[in-house]
Amino acid sequence: MAHIQLPEFEDMTPAIQEKARPILEKTGKLGEIFKLLALDEKLYFATDGMIQRFLLDETELSYEIKESIALLISKENGCKMCVDVHKGIAKMLGLSEKRIEEVLNGVEAIETSEKEKALLTFCIKASKKENYKILKEEIDALKALGYTDIQIVEAVAITGYFNYINTLSNVFALGE
Template identity: 80%
Template sequence: MAHIKLPEFEDMSPEIQEKARPILEKTGQLGEIFKLIALDEKIYFATDMMVQKYLLEKTTLSYDIKEAIALLISKENGCKMCVDVHKSIAKMLGLSEEKIEQILQGVESINTTEGEKALLNFCIKASKKDNYKIEKKEIDALKEFGYNDVQILEAVAITGYFNYINTLSNVFALGE
């Protein structure tokens, strides 16, 4: 049970209801994270924009990589709720149970290219408190695998997004 009272759909502002209605109609429920951020319109709309731009729209990174980042960072941060949600999303996007389990076992267990493993390991390192220790040579190594500046930036932005969402979920005990 969440540490604070989460609003139900009917208690949300009309502007948030308008944005949340398609989720509610499609899935039959609003997840606790949507309810939590609905407490503040600014947080809700800023977070919704990140979801739309980073995760739902087609970007320079594949949906497979974005979901792998979501799963790895959420697991790293101990966010069971986000791991469970993104396991379901990964399945909807066509990732096999086997691939999802490989991801959850860690980067070295994933049957993928060395370049993708390097990017995923970089994201895990970027998610840590000592990410300020990342050096230019680590970014240059990703470029040697063919990643460009925009792809690296996007991967780090997604990593930061999951640190943010995992923090909200963990602090307020969502999904427990």
């Protein structure tokens, strides 16, 4: 049970209800993270914009890499709810059960290129408290593997997003 009172559909603003309605029609329920964000319209729409732009829209990184980052960072942060949610999203986006299990077993367990492993390992390092110790040489190494500046920034932005959403979920005991 969440550590704070989460709003029900009827308690949400009309603008958020409009976003909630299709989810309710499709799944019959709203997740706790949705309800937590629905406490404040600015918070909800800022977060929704990040979800749309980083994860759902087609971007410079493949859905497979983006969902791998989502799963890895959520697992690193101990966010069971986000891991469970993103296992489902990953399947919906076409990731195989095998790939999802590999990701959840860590970067070295993933059957993929060394290039992709390097980016995922970098994202894990970027998610840590001491990310300020990342050196230019580490970013240059990703570029030498063929990643563009935009792809690297996008990967770090997704990493930061999951640190953010995992923190909200963990602090307020969502999904327990």
